Amino acid sequence: MDWGKALRSYRARTGVNQxxxxxxxxxxxxxxxxxxxxxVLPRPDVASAIRALIHKPGNRGLFDGLITTIQFSPHVTCxxxxxxxDIRYVALSRGFREHPHFRSIEVGQRVRQQAGRIxxxxxxxxxxxxxxxxxxxxxxxxxxAEFDHHVSHWQGILTPVRSSVGAWFLHCxxxxxAEPQYLALMADxxxxxxxxxxx
Numbered sequence: 695m696d697w698g699k700a701l702r703s704y705r706a707r708t709g710v711n712q713x714x715x716x717x718x719x720x721x722x723x724x725x726x727x728x729x730x731x732x733x734v735l736p737r738p739d740v741a742s743a744i745r746a747l748i749h750k751p752g753n754r755g756l757f758d759g760l761i762t763t764i765q766f767s768p769h770v771t772c773x774x775x776x777x778x779x780d781i782r783y784v785a786l787s788r789g790f791r792e793h794p795h796f797r798s799i800e801v802g803q804r805v806r807q808q809a810g811r812i813x814x815x816x817x818x819x820x821x822x823x824x825x826x827x828x829x830x831x832x833x834x835x836x837x838x839a840e841f842d843h844h845v846s847h848w849q850g851i852l853t854p855v856r857s858s859v860g861a862w863f864l865h866c867x868x869x870x871x872a873e874p875q876y877l878a879l880m881a882d883x884x885x886x887x888x889x890x891x892x893x
Contacts (some may be wrong), residue, residue, distance in 0.1 A: 695746065698732040703858055704748050707755055719743050726823040757857045760865070761785045770796070770868045774805060774817060775861065776826070781817045784863060796840040816850070816887075817864070823828040823889050825854045833886040836871070836879050847876035 705715060712730075716723040719740055728734045736744060747753060752760075764771050767787035774781045783801050790796050805817050818835050833852040838845060850868040857863065871879070880886070 695730075695741075695745075697736055697741070698730045700744065700748055701726065701730050703755060704753060708753060718747070728844070755858050757826045757855070760855065764865070770870075772781065772866050773855070773863050774866065776821060777804070781821075781864075795839070795846065816852075819887060820852050820864060823887065824891075825864055827851065830854055830889055830890045831892060832890045834890070836876065836883070836886045847871040847873060848881060849876075 701715070705711070710718075712726045712842050713723045716726045719726070720743070721736075721740055726735070729736050729740075735741075744876075761773065761784070764773055764785040764787050767789055769787060769789045770793055771787040772783055772790050773785040775784050781804065783799060783803055783805065784878045786799065786801055790799070816835055816837055820835070823833065824830050825833060831853070834849070835852060836847070836849050838847050840846075847870065848868050849871055850866050853865040853867075
């Protein structure tokens with residue numbers, strides 16, 4: 695853990711000053727300042743207290759809340775992150791993990807390794823369409839995938855998200871479509887991927 699960044703981020707979102715934080719942790723204000731500056735590491739007991747403090751539900755940042763929301767969601771959602779030439783799963787919803795097509799996927803795995811070619815192409819196409827250029831608000835995509843010789847149709851809203859430290863992620867909320875729904879959606883659009891941008 696980057697202790698300095700963790701403490702600065704915690705103080706920024708809670709409005710706690712160094713003096714009050716020091717009193718809560720049982721250390722001096724100069725010690726908090728040195729930890730935040732990265733010149734010293736916290737003692738093990740202080741590190742444990744910092745972890746407990748920043749992971750307490752009321753003290754978590756918005757991005758941590760998003761990950762928790764995804765993890766407990768009954769819907770098919772996930773969070774992925776670009777990783778060089780690849781994309782990795784960062785968070786999976788309960789609905790995603792329980793869906794028969796996705797049960798083998800785990801956090802940390804590469805999309806290319808675990809998803810079908812269509813899913814990988816969708817993720818790469820969304821990045822190619824500017825998902826992380828700061829102008830795309832959402833991508834509405836419709837696609838067909840084949841799992842174990844079974845064809846299924848999907849619609850997904852892919853939303854670029856940035857963490858508090860500036861890293862890009864893609865939140866994917868997906869739903870299966872019956873074939874008539876899929877055909878109706880495709881009839882109403884000129885291409886399978888509709889990119890919404892800031893006007």
